[in-house]
Amino acid sequence: MSQFLEQIINGLVLGGIYALIAVGYTMVYGIIQLINFAHGEIFMFGAYFAFLCVTTFGLSFWFALPLSMSLCALMGMLIDFVAYRPLRNAPRLSALITAIGMSLVLQNLARLIWGARWRKFPAEATPALLTGNAISLPGGAQVSFLDIFIILLAVGLMIGLNRLIYLTKIGKAMRACAQNRVAANLMGIDTNRVITVTFAIGSALGAVAGVMVGLREVTEPAMGYYKGVAAFAAAVLGGIGNITGAMFGGVILGVAEALGAGYISSEYRLAIAYIIMILVIIFRPSGLLGKSTTTRA
Amino acid sequence: MILIGVVCLPLLTYGADRFVDLLYERDIVLPIPSGDYILRIVVQACLYMLLALGLNIVPGFTGLLDLGYVGFYLVGGYTAGLLMARLGWSYWIALPLAAIHGAIWGLLRGAPTLRLTGDYFAIVTFGFSELLFRVVKNEEWLIGGPNGFVNDIPPPTLFGYEIYKYWQQYYHILILLALTILVVYRLQNSRVGRAWAAIREDERAAESMGINLREYKSIAFAVSAAIGAVGGAFFAQFQVNISAGAFEFWESIFILCMIVLGGVGNIKGAIIGAGILASLGELLRIIPFGGARYLIFGIILILIMRFRPAGLLSMRQQN
Numbered sequence: 001m002s003q004f005l006e007q008i009i010n011g012l013v014l015g016g017i018y019a020l021i022a023v024g025y026t027m028v029y030g031i032i033q034l035i036n037f038a039h040g041e042i043f044m045f046g047a048y049f050a051f052l053c054v055t056t057f058g059l060s061f062w063f064a065l066p067l068s069m070s071l072c073a074l075m076g077m078l079i080d081f082v083a084y085r086p087l088r089n090a091p092r093l094s095a096l097i098t099a100i101g102m103s104l105v106l107q108n109l110a111r112l113i114w115g116a117r118w119r120k121f122p123a124e125a126t127p128a129l130l131t132g133n134a135i136s137l138p139g140g141a142q143v144s145f146l147d148i149f150i151i152l153l154a155v156g157l158m159i160g161l162n163r164l165i166y167l168t169k170i171g172k173a174m175r176a177c178a179q180n181r182v183a184a185n186l187m188g189i190d191t192n193r194v195i196t197v198t199f200a201i202g203s204a205l206g207a208v209a210g211v212m213v214g215l216r217e218v219t220e221p222a223m224g225y226y227k228g229v230a231a232f233a234a235a236v237l238g239g240i241g242n243i244t245g246a247m248f249g250g251v252i253l254g255v256a257e258a259l260g261a262g263y264i265s266s267e268y269r270l271a272i273a274y275i276i277m278i279l280v281i282i283f284r285p286s287g288l289l290g291k292s293t294t295t296r297a
Numbered sequence: 298m299i300l301i302g303v304v305c306l307p308l309l310t311y312g313a314d315r316f317v318d319l320l321y322e323r324d325i326v327l328p329i330p331s332g333d334y335i336l337r338i339v340v341q342a343c344l345y346m347l348l349a350l351g352l353n354i355v356p357g358f359t360g361l362l363d364l365g366y367v368g369f370y371l372v373g374g375y376t377a378g379l380l381m382a383r384l385g386w387s388y389w390i391a392l393p394l395a396a397i398h399g400a401i402w403g404l405l406r407g408a409p410t411l412r413l414t415g416d417y418f419a420i421v422t423f424g425f426s427e428l429l430f431r432v433v434k435n436e437e438w439l440i441g442g443p444n445g446f447v448n449d450i451p452p453p454t455l456f457g458y459e460i461y462k463y464w465q466q467y468y469h470i471l472i473l474l475a476l477t478i479l480v481v482y483r484l485q486n487s488r489v490g491r492a493w494a495a496i497r498e499d500e501r502a503a504e505s506m507g508i509n510l511r512e513y514k515s516i517a518f519a520v521s522a523a524i525g526a527v528g529g530a531f532f533a534q535f536q537v538n539i540s541a542g543a544f545e546f547w548e549s550i551f552i553l554c555m556i557v558l559g560g561v562g563n564i565k566g567a568i569i570g571a572g573i574l575a576s577l578g579e580l581l582r583i584i585p586f587g588g589a590r591y592l593i594f595g596i597i598l599i600l601i602m603r604f605r606p607a608g609l610l611s612m613r614q615q616n
Binding site: 229 | 596
């Protein structure tokens, strides 16, 4: 029983992290119908930026987190500007191949700069607030302060994002672009600006997830690939293009993965994400919350 | 001229080796790599050409992006490797069985994805190959070794002679490659090839013209997968020991990069692209900058898509 509770909490934390990454995939897909493979790499760079701020530059963690978010937002905008914008009107497969190329470039750049070795976030740089166990559950399961912090942060950011999308002018513009980019442009919305903002927001949220994974697990060049694929599966599960769907998809996938790793085999962690992703695409391509649409050519 | 060069390559490298030996006896040391080394790289390049031709069928002829081609390479490699190393079967039986096994997986993967287009198809193919990779890596009862390790795959025998020297392997892959080129060319210029082109240009229009999408897509998946499996079977006996690490996702992207470089759907382009990237990959392995291989492949993908979406060979840009 205590193992079950522990795995559920583990899954919720993982789910929060996946949700943070998945909204980046889903927002970009909603507007320009592109699977941004490089998003996982931005998440990885987020972890590295925070790691470097804390170790090399000796900054406080509470300063490193927003700094890493802004750097990643810049990076996301830059990637869009350099690689994706010139292909806006090209066949969609061209943009997809470019995104794969971008992912390769960034992942191997990280490997070249920082080496393939994983790094652990230094314990002395972790804020005192986030160390130690907070609550003992009945049966001996422990919940750490860090886990609670991650869940709260993810929920807070998701609520913030939701408010941004539904209550602000830029959010309205984003929703308009997601419905019909050409029509939105005709209505006087600067679609390129909206796309840039979308990339910035998605990347900043991805950076938060990266820093959290760096704190809880390790920082390594391959993390963007592993976590990125799982988060993408979460976005598909929730219905790609649907932001609320991505949040729920993340949580469901996180719990499923934690339970699967705990009870089946930890070697098959990722396999669970792949299987869910394939089943959803084959049987319900619109996802749990997505509207079923006619196929777009 | 080129053809004679291709056929006589082992003779040339043999001659070069003897020449270097002669000079060596006179204390002249030239920085020429040994003939065997060159042959090995050429064999690998030919193998990649074969794989690129096989992959080319799905994205190139039918317009569906396949991100999991390495899955069929894996099926072929393990089918042949296990049959030969564990059961002691002859390579000449294992090779066609591997091709058939690959084709079966191609159809199995194809069946549920027939309705899918674009990104969704790409994602399913990616997930499929990753699942196969994980199964091979973790299921020791199936493979008989950790990390999908199969060792001591015996060399194939022909008329009682074992084929294991590089020049023998060179002719071996050359014949397989020639057969593949023949098959692919004949298919492209046949009724099937024209149906594929119609599907690629406009699926719905093709269907309303009476082309059976299900049937023609399935043919493409099966042929493409079978060629990949043949490549895998060759790889297994050439490498002698195989492990799951050779069949990671990035290998699919490497092969995809080759056909993108040469022009998706272009047979000559696939061959030339594979030749360039396979040798480039080997060159980059020599320099200390080795970790940057995939960095350069990524840059190639981005630049080609940006400036030459129809490949290096194309004279003008395609819309």
